[in-house]
Amino acid sequence: MTVEAAYYHAVIATDGAALESDVPIHAGSEAAEECRPGCGACCIAPSISSPIPGMPNGKPAGVRCVQLDDANLCRLFGDPRRPAVCRRFDYDAELCGDSRDQALARITALEVAT
Numbered sequence: 001m002t003v004e005a006a007y008y009h010a011v012i013a014t015d016g017a018a019l020e021s022d023v024p025i026h027a028g029s030e031a032a033e034e035c036r037p038g039c040g041a042c043c044i045a046p047s048i049s050s051p052i053p054g055m056p057n058g059k060p061a062g063v064r065c066v067q068l069d070d071a072n073l074c075r076l077f078g079d080p081r082r083p084a085v086c087r088r089f090d091y092d093a094e095l096c097g098d099s100r101d102q103a104l105a106r107i108t109a110l111e112v113a114t
């Protein structure tokens with residue numbers, strides 16, 4: 001299993017179209033469990049093999065996506081050019097932890113382990 005497949009296996013697969021919004025809030029299983037706007041860990045720590053506008057070969061693990069803005073929000077939310085794999089991102093309490101630092105550490109560890 002590739003690192004990317006392992007990562008996305010760890011999150012809840014949903015219909016990407018349903019996740020498109022101006023603010024990346026994703027439904028969690030409980031009200032208090034949802035994506036932290038401005039986190040951006042899942043746009044830095046994992047490798048992404050799909051082409052991204054500005055990164056035609058995707059991105060390596062640990063490299064900040066060029067579409068992540070200064071507020072750590074995706075510039076491509078609502079844009080059809082946003083990779084499908086990104087639309088399937090969803091909050092996962094175990095992987096995302098309690099903070100951005102935890103999320104970065106846990107996603108990086110998953111990358112290294114797989």
Ligand code: SF4
Nearest residue numbers: 043065067068074086
């Ligand atoms: S395209 Fe957007 S959601 Fe996908 S990695 Fe880049 S900033 Fe994150």
